[in-house]
Amino acid sequence: MNMTFSCAYPLIQTLSMPMGVQAEGGLISEELPAGQGTYQIRMIPYHDAQFTSPYDGQVQVEVNQQMYVAVDVEGVDRNQIATVLDNCWATPVNDSDYHIRWNLIMRECQNPDDGTVEVLQNGNGTTSYFSFRMFTFSGISDRIFLHCQVHLCLVQNGRCALSCDPGYRRRRRRSLDFYHSAANHHGSLRKLSNPDK
Template identity: 50%
Template sequence: MPDSCVREYRCGTHAPLWLNGSHPRLKDGVVTRQVCGSWNGDCCYFKSFPIQVKACPGNYYVYEFVSPAICTSAYCAEIPQTTVATAPTTATVDLCAKLNCTADEWCGEMDGIYGCFCNETRPRPRTESYDSREQCESSSGTMSLSRCQLFEAGFSADVLHLSDPNCTGTLQNGRLVFHFNNDDHICGTNLTANGTHFIYTNTIQGGADSAGGPIHRKKYLELNFSCIYQISQTLTMDTELNPLESIVRKNLPDGQGMYQVRMIPYQDAGLSRPYNGNVSIVVDQRIYVGVFVQGVDSRQIATVIDSCWATPVNDHRHAVRWDLIVNRCPNPADKTVKVLQNGASTTGLFSFKMFAFNGRHQKVFLHCSVHLCLLQRNNCAARCFPGYQRVRRSVDIHDMASISVGPFIWTS
């Protein structure tokens, strides 16, 4: 019989009875011990009639029970062991051994099912969401829940799954972990767009029934979670050292995604010879610029270059500027600009011929504004018609960012 607090609704009753005192030793003989019943969050809410206990050789005890003081209580026993007879040996099976409850949990029974309960001395954070923790990266997501909070709510780990019933959770250090990715483990994940974000959504779900026979006490759990890509951000390089490759890293709050935007200048259209370090470029020499987005699902997301422009100083808002791409299309005032790829994949590509700003400026800094677009019905690709008039921008814009690179040092 347990000699420490047993929570209510355990041991197959409303108010479980436990021994309020230590067990005797062999030399103590027969002793009298108080009995407490747990209820309403109080370990000793009910004080039942005392009982007698005796320790016996062989490491077991004998109890003289009396009828409980209230009808909705019953005596508790330690976690039982089942003996399975197999000739010529006998094996003992511990019903809690395979649960591997952590130091913050304890094994017990509720409604005939054994599971891990949360320790009374440990806090229960975010009980309304079972202490949910979410992590998003690229086109994948991971959600974990507190196993003991789930069990106390009546949901064991083996009844829960994602939208795809085949995607069940795994137990890791007392937490039930669910994972999906949009490559080979989709698990019923849905990708939607609302004009300003693209959102991966899924649901942790499952049902439980604590009754049997002609009645039921079914309850169902649905926990919706999502990975959202959003937030506008403008970044410009603040140094002139090794400036020819620039990376924008976008770190978003918990539950939101992360991706990178990179812009690299090249000497050739095959993007095999990037410019490295400080270089001098002859005026009228053609430059190829690649804009790459990494960390998103390339099968469903495209990169769209909205605009690109150059400034004589490292400030994308500088008053002196020269436009290269305007509204996804080449600037009609610069016949050297060619948009080679835009809105078809996660890579954008354009080229132009090197120029110099009038005055005493010796450098050229390049800036681009891009956004992500959800590929559907081929509505992401730029369409530049005669006169460089572009069709209306698609509503499937999900994220915008600006990126800068330079300086380019021109020579005559």
């Protein structure tokens, strides 16, 4: 017997984390739109480019030190779903809609105005990776708060990982390419004071 069916999912859903950085990263649990299960999104800051040493406790980073971030989704079929970072940005306060912000990732690619951002993996599995150099918002705060808008992509469509080559014009995906979207907000990263520098 063959059955044909279709599913409709909301394109955007915003989630907030009202807490600071935890040792193992921020964790958000979300029910799948069809009500058939849950998945978890974690944003985890790391010391190293190999993503083997996560920060333990409060994250304190020197200005211009490279910061490594993983965004991981658990509770989905890794053979069918890929995690895609749509947009990531920093604000000086724990408010993703705050009017002062700096874009790190825009439309799945690094901000062309910030040469320190590297999108290391995006749409090639259930974990996406990026890095940037630590900065502060001058005169406002010695902390930054990270926020990422993430969507889950059906691997079978074959369009989860797109090129970010300079001059590449990104096509807007049709809504059928989206499995589900959510925004993950991470706690603060604090600038280290170093009187020797």
